[in-house]
Amino acid sequence: MKNNREIFNIVVVGHVDHGKSTVIGRLLYDTKSLTEGAIERVKRISKEKGKPFEYAYLLDAFEEEQKQGITIDTTQLQFHTAKRDYVIIDAPGHKEFLKNMISGAANAEAALLIIDAQEGIQEQSKRHGYILSLLGIQKVYVLVNKMDLIQYSEEKFNAIKLEMNEFLNNLHVYPLKYIPVSAFFGENLTFCSEKMAWYKGEPLLTAIDLFEKDKGLQEKPLRFPIQDVYKFDNRRIIAGRIETGSLRVGDEITISPTNKVTKIKTIEYWAERDRTERVQAPMAVGITVADEFFNQRGEVIAHSDNIPLIADVFRANIFWMGKNALIKNKEYKLKLVTQAVECEIQSINKVIDATTLGAIDDAKAVKTNDVAEVTIRTKKKICFDEFKNNQITGRFVIVDGYDVSGGGIISGLVMSARSASTFSKQAMQMVISCFDEYYYILSEGIVKRSKGKPHTFCIGDVIPSVGVTYEYPPDFDVVDIQTKLIAQIRKSKLYDIVTFAAYQYSGIPLLDSNGLVLRVDNDADFSQFIGELASFEEVGLAEFPNKWFDFAKFRQIRYLKTSKSLNIEYHI
């Protein structure tokens, strides 16, 4: 039976007229995946239009598409090989239909990027490459199509391959194969082309079976966003889809962002065959919990030892599809799994020309079809992960008015006074990271920085002068070069906060707000530091931090096997 067969989603992208619909149409035709009705219909329409059999019409079903010979909206068609079942997603190549291309590509696990051998790499070839990288689609074959128009030339094929590889590698997209084809003549689609004997690889049909399916959504940490809470009968059922991970009856869970802790009491079911003690991604399930908290849509359930990030400011890479440009200081709606929250763009850090990868200078807005790096502030705190750690909880859409107008992936947190620890004396506030811990993660081969729970220290409060990876003396001063404030710690308590101008160097150790020790031994050193700081801020002298900061005096880096138990917020 087909029940246990694997299903695999592939999107076909590329510049307009490079032959996306034709490749798919021909592939479906040659593998006899079409019904007589579908073929008859295309024969009839092709004849009415006085054309030879038009493979693209098999996908371009709308009259408008067939009249103009373009794909307007994305289509999904199914076919199968001996190995598995496929959903082939056809995507439009016109810039004005980029939103439809994205709607199609967002469902794909792998992509075929089609390039016309004669026209070569065009604007949408590059833009689509960029979109694939933003969507996190890493399995890519590049098809160089219409090889018949360049006399099946290996040389020209290699030139396109070199140029496209250079572009895509900058985006961290590394195509697994380049395949020369002629879709119209069926060369290298279902059989090895004799006209291109120089090509030693597989034809397309064999090659797609070589895409490996990602396994492991259920291996990731549990993320179970609450979709709804039902009270149809005496049960109070928390319903939703397990996006990643798995859970079992009896598991201890934390419900974020409020971080209430409870246990899974039951997994509910209606049909007897669905009775189970363990559920996993991507099942749509219902549970009851031991403690009857008030729960609502948008909260995220995780195992207590690995909860998502919770913040209201973060950095993201976005693509914009809206009719109106994305601007600062305007209210939008952000949707991330089942969370929906008002947000605004705090800063537009960089708008990128997707075809050259260059930054557009001084961009004040993100226009239709642009990609950009932005900082977003949400009205309420939300739960998420960085995209590189969890694609599903690391991506979001932005709604402008009635329509989804943009999509984005979260690249990291932004430190702000609201999500970080601070020293505080009325209006004087310094953001501090000097109580962070540093670990060398053996399994990953990198140093990571772990932040404690954000806390505000006021005058008189005891501070954690000894951590796992640092040990400060009881008396020291903390210099914040951002705000030009200095906090004074005496007997491990916050004693006072003063401005640079009011500060008198007294010979006790000086740290910066990250916990780096300043190489200052006397008044003259301190004055020189302040002097060089000004020019450092102006011209960014590279030697400044190396000259003045000492990491190791009160700190060491400890080793950890994995970062699993850490609340990691930064990689360094």
Added chain:
Amino acid sequence: MDHLDRLEAQSIYILREAYKKFGRLGMLWSIGKDSTVMLWLAKKAFFGHCPFPFIHVDTAYKIPEMIAYRDKMAKEYNIELIVHKNEDALQAGMGPEQGRLICCKALKTDGLQQVVANHEFEGLILGIRRDEEGSRSKERVFSERNKDSEWNYTNQPPELWDQFKTDFPKGNHIRVHPILHWNEIDIWSYIGREKIPLIDLYYAKDGKRYRSLGCAPCTGKIESTAATVEEIIEELKNTKISERAGRAQDQEDSYAMQKLRKDGYM
């Protein structure tokens, strides 16, 4: 999880999104295999409950067994059923002899539009699938219709990462398509696995069976000896005939379904 588990999970997620987002929600139930699978999925999604009404747009030309089966099952499943006929059109003598597409428009499209208007529905759940025909292959999961039920198919909004369209002007409604990603064999495999009760018109008798159900004058039987779910699946694996080949209205024009659906047909 196997292939059917994944299809089921995605459909349940969609049904729950619709229920959460739309205060006035209804599900179209045509008595056919697809919408009966949807009814089953709704039972699963809501743990044995059906928290919205089911709607049958009765053209008065349906195959008679369908109506008897409809009333029997509505009782057994304990669902709230809204049956609607476009009485004005029927009294004025509407029927397939007036032209198949004209008849479909009046009795199905307009009938449906009347139900939406009478009940002020914001969301309508429909059991269409991408593999049925071309214009359905281009559909979104949450697909907006304006106040006249028209579909602006050349300018559909983006839909990605299961973030569906839930913001729209008052008066418009959203067509929700929870089984858009299933194919005909998936439907039958699921009916077999879950042992879902189904009207017996689909099972062959005297060498014929219905592959798709509709109105009696416009729906033909196919030659078949497939009398069980397993036999139907085997038959479908080996056929090259389209599922809707027996539906006469589809064959009226190259773009018949696109034109019907633009005006609000299912």
